[in-house]
Amino acid sequence: MLVIEGLTKRYPTGDLALDGVSLTVPDGQVMALIGPSGAGKSTLIRCVNRLVEPTAGTVRLGDTELTRLGGLALRRARRRMGMIFQEYALVERLTVMENVLSGRLGYVGFWRSWLRRFPLSDIEEAFRLLNRVGLDHMVDKRADALSGGQRQRVGIVRALMQNPDLLLVDEPTASLDPKTSRQIMRLIVELAKERGLAAIINIHDVMLAQQFAERIVGLHAGRIVFDGAPGALTPEVLTAIYGEEDWSATIRKGREGEEDDGEGEGGKAETATDPVRIAAAQ
Numbered sequence: 445m446l447v448i449e450g451l452t453k454r455y456p457t458g459d460l461a462l463d464g465v466s467l468t469v470p471d472g473q474v475m476a477l478i479g480p481s482g483a484g485k486s487t488l489i490r491c492v493n494r495l496v497e498p499t500a501g502t503v504r505l506g507d508t509e510l511t512r513l514g515g516l517a518l519r520r521a522r523r524r525m526g527m528i529f530q531e532y533a534l535v536e537r538l539t540v541m542e543n544v545l546s547g548r549l550g551y552v553g554f555w556r557s558w559l560r561r562f563p564l565s566d567i568e569e570a571f572r573l574l575n576r577v578g579l580d581h582m583v584d585k586r587a588d589a590l591s592g593g594q595r596q597r598v599g600i601v602r603a604l605m606q607n608p609d610l611l612l613v614d615e616p617t618a619s620l621d622p623k624t625s626r627q628i629m630r631l632i633v634e635l636a637k638e639r640g641l642a643a644i645i646n647i648h649d650v651m652l653a654q655q656f657a658e659r660i661v662g663l664h665a666g667r668i669v670f671d672g673a674p675g676a677l678t679p680e681v682l683t684a685i686y687g688e689e690d691w692s693a694t695i696r697k698g699r700e701g702e703e704d705d706g707e708g709e710g711g712k713a714e715t716a717t718d719p720v721r722i723a724a725a726q
């Protein structure tokens with residue numbers, strides 16, 4: 445369970461990116477973090493793993509208060525947080541398997557990893573997870589020869605190789621087409637559920653957030669202005685999060701996503717999740 449209390453971040457420039465954010469994400473819950481550009485989504489994710497130093501407030505993961513840790517203890521705690529990024533952050537010249545095994549670097553000693561002598565159990569787990577995401581036939585392929593969706597799958601497997609308690613996911617679909625975006629979101633949600641992981645997914649696409657996350661938190665100017673189920677995202681709520689101007693853009697984007705969706709592979713994705721239709725139904 446992740447417990448965030450009173451999290452505040454003021455950058456040295458004076459920007460107040462987070463203003464007293466409190467939030468609890470239980471194990472197994474997938475939470476989408478939405479909000480306009482500059483709302484503080486990335487800052488929130490980065491304060492949790494301490495890539496950004498909070499100005500005030502606490503972050504606890506299970507029994508560990510992350511905001512108190514430094515040095516080795518912080519490095520150890522970071523192992524428990526799997527990061528999945530927008531740009532995949534793979535090592536291009538390394539193979540799929542090597543990229544995946546790099547998720548174990550925090551556990552395997554330096555020399556052992558330098559000599560690429562990972563324990564058999566790690567290699568077996570890598571095969572198992574690559575099989576789970578449909579990439580077991582690509583273990584020897586170099587990362588730079590993969591498609592965007594395949595790269596993101598490798599990124600997901602690498603994060604899971606850490607055996608994390610928490611997934612921090614930053615714009616996982618920003619570089620992907622709509623269909624691949626849905627596949628990746630579905631995969632992240634399924635894997636988080638299977639493994640009982642708390643997950644925070646920072647995502648611009650409200651439609652995707654509604655389709656796949658069970659809980660949505662809306663940030664506006666560093667504050668939580670909505671925290672609830674996807675079905676409760678009314679136009680009024682979206683206006684509170686995005687403001688009038690961005691809200692109309694969001695509706696338009698939702699419709700475009702639907703038009704793109706010719707193959708009907710999205711399951712739930714094709715049902716009445718358009719905010720406009722939700723509004724009409726109410």
Ligand SMILES: Nc1ncnc2c1ncn2[C@@H]1O[C@H](COP(=O)(O)OP(=O)(O)OP(=O)(O)O)[C@@H](O)[C@H]1O
Pocket residue numbers: 455456457459460461479480481482483484485486487488
């Ligand atoms: N390194 C930094 N130095 C100074 N100000 C920053 C820094 N990073 C972010 N900010 C500011 O903090 C606020 C929140 O930014 P943040 O990147 O967290 O928002 P976001 O919701 O993730 O936006 P986006 O969706 O565009 O990525 C913004 O006003 C931004 O300008």
